[in-house]
Amino acid sequence: MTFMDEVTAHTPGAHPRLEMCIQCGTCGGSCPSGADMDHTPRQLFAMIKAEMRDEVLRSNTPWYCVSCYFCMVRCPQEVHITDLMYTLKRMAIKEGMYRESTAADIPDFSETFIDYVQSHGRSFELGLATRYHLRHHPLGMVKKAGLGLELIRRGRMDLTPKRIKDIDQLHAILAKARELGGEP
Numbered sequence: 001m002t003f004m005d006e007v008t009a010h011t012p013g014a015h016p017r018l019e020m021c022i023q024c025g026t027c028g029g030s031c032p033s034g035a036d037m038d039h040t041p042r043q044l045f046a047m048i049k050a051e052m053r054d055e056v057l058r059s060n061t062p063w064y065c066v067s068c069y070f071c072m073v074r075c076p077q078e079v080h081i082t083d084l085m086y087t088l089k090r091m092a093i094k095e096g097m098y099r100e101s102t103a104a105d106i107p108d109f110s111e112t113f114i115d116y117v118q119s120h121g122r123s124f125e126l127g128l129a130t131r132y133h134l135r136h137h138p139l140g141m142v143k144k145a146g147l148g149l150e151l152i153r154r155g156r157m158d159l160t161p162k163r164i165k166d167i168d169q170l171h172a173i174l175a176k177a178r179e180l181g182g183e184p
């Protein structure tokens with residue numbers, strides 16, 4: 001199985017679209033996160049074709065994708081670009097490659113976010129910022145403290161996490177997703 005087959009097999013609708021990429025660059029030109037990415041989506045797809053598995057799974061590009069779908073709307077070949085970014089993220093996690101990318105701390109941010117959503121049914125900004133920044137950017141935390149205090153003072157940020165009603169229903173949905181093979 002080629003790397004291309006592997007990637008498309010895990011992305012509904014991506015076969016045969018990904019192989020039809022004409023390298024026009026419209027996706028990268030449309031991407032709001034392009035400046036932070038190691039490779040444009042176009043380059044990443046050329047690397048998949050060239051079997052550059054490790055380089056692709058180490059790229060920070062999927063981690064900077066904000067799922068805006070702008071590239072997908074504009075792609076002349078209807079490549080499932082955003083969905084492919086999710087597949088590459090899952091593969092990079094499974095193989096531990098994201099730890100070697102220049103976005104190595106971004107999955108931690110995502111994990112912290114998911115922890116709160118799982119336990120409370122919603123994000124908790126103060127906890128998210130505190131846990132993530134203390135671990136990765138303690139100095140940045142000090143710089144942002146003023147902004148945090150101002151948001152709390154204006155009632156724009158909660159001091160404690162608040163749980164949604166009927167959280168059991170969310171837990172049942174998550175349990176079913178895991179049973180069906182979804183990733184935590």
Ligand code: SF4
Pocket residue numbers: 020021022023024025026027028041042045074075076077078079081
């Ligand atoms: S816009 Fe579509 S066809 Fe053009 S480079 Fe990107 S993925 Fe390929």
Ligand code: SF4
Pocket residue numbers: 027030031032033034041064065066067068069070071072081082085
């Ligand atoms: S969906 Fe992702 S890759 Fe596509 S334009 Fe938006 S941020 Fe960029």
